[in-house]
Amino acid sequence: MSLRIIPLLLLLIPFLSSGAQPNGLERALSLIELLSGEGMNVSRQVDLLNSALALYRQGKVKEADDLVNEALNELVSLQAELPSYTFWRDLWLLLRISAIASVPPAFYYAFPRIYAYLWYRARRKWVVRRIK
Amino acid sequence: MILDDEVFAVLMAIVIVSCAIAIAMTIPRKTEPFAAIGILNEEGKMNYPRTVISGKPLKLNVFIDNHEGRASAFIVFVKLGSRGNIPNNTNPLNSEPIWNYTIVLNDRSNITIPVELNLSGEGNDVAIVFELWEFNSSKWVYTGRWCHLYVNLTRGAPNG
Numbered sequence: 001m002s003l004r005i006i007p008l009l010l011l012l013i014p015f016l017s018s019g020a021q022p023n024g025l026e027r028a029l030s031l032i033e034l035l036s037g038e039g040m041n042v043s044r045q046v047d048l049l050n051s052a053l054a055l056y057r058q059g060k061v062k063e064a065d066d067l068v069n070e071a072l073n074e075l076v077s078l079q080a081e082l083p084s085y086t087f088w089r090d091l092w093l094l095l096r097i098s099a100i101a102s103v104p105p106a107f108y109y110a111f112p113r114i115y116a117y118l119w120y121r122a123r124r125k126w127v128v129r130r131i132k
Numbered sequence: 133m134i135l136d137d138e139v140f141a142v143l144m145a146i147v148i149v150s151c152a153i154a155i156a157m158t159i160p161r162k163t164e165p166f167a168a169i170g171i172l173n174e175e176g177k178m179n180y181p182r183t184v185i186s187g188k189p190l191k192l193n194v195f196i197d198n199h200e201g202r203a204s205a206f207i208v209f210v211k212l213g214s215r216g217n218i219p220n221n222t223n224p225l226n227s228e229p230i231w232n233y234t235i236v237l238n239d240r241s242n243i244t245i246p247v248e249l250n251l252s253g254e255g256n257d258v259a260i261v262f263e264l265w266e267f268n269s270s271k272w273v274y275t276g277r278w279c280h281l282y283v284n285l286t287r288g289a290p291n292g
Contacts, residue, residue, distance in 0.1 A: 026267075026270065029205045029236070029267045030267075030269075030270050032203050032204075032205070032236065033202055033203065033204060033205075033267065033268070033269075036202040036203035036238070036239060037201065037202035042203055042238075043238055046203050046236045046237070046238050049205075049236045050235060050236050053234050053235065053236070093158070093159075093160070096158050097155055097158055097159070100151050100154045100155050100158065101151065101155060103147060103151050104144065104147050104148045104151055107143075107144065107147045108144060111135075111140070111143070112135050112140065115134065115135050116134050116135070119134045
């Protein structure tokens, strides 16, 4: 039954996704949602879009469109960097967790040896005397 | 034995627990996302007008707070309802907006927006409804967050 549904769904996909092409502002908002959700800093683009929205409210459509395009271009550049950003973010997280997780084994191995070394070093001038 | 076994075991336990806590704090946690909206009066306080003169500007402030875990775009729609005719958590009010404001907010940021409404007509318990909509997955969706203010709309001077 499910095998019959899959081709039907595949046929429907172009129709389901053939909504109105998003304009520049909507595309910029979608990218802001995507990139900030991944942890990228989009504060500058948010400021640009808020400035554009203020200009739209004042009826300055041309200037507003320019700002939206500027923000959109920057967001598209950031989107191109997203795979490498997520790779390095995840790698850095993995390295930090590995470093912390390696502390207990390192402590188990090194602490008795360091303690013994310091113990003997602190007593190296001691003289052993046999008590009769 | 220079280092007592029991002392070493206690030290090991302290180190292991500390590292477990450090790892738990290092792993990013997904907090429950939410957005909030609130109405304030002209001075930004929670002391609201009860009577509004028709045709005279009503000045309020609307507060929006974003904790969605990402930057988000919001629209505030102001609509007019009545007692019992207000939105709920799933459905917005079915009436035309009389005012709207679009804003993009960074995560964990908020804004207070001045609102000036010109209401006309007459009526008791007119509900001024503020609905919060969010741009989510390429479309504007109602967040289920709203707040409203009941006012008496009069033609003359308010009686206190």
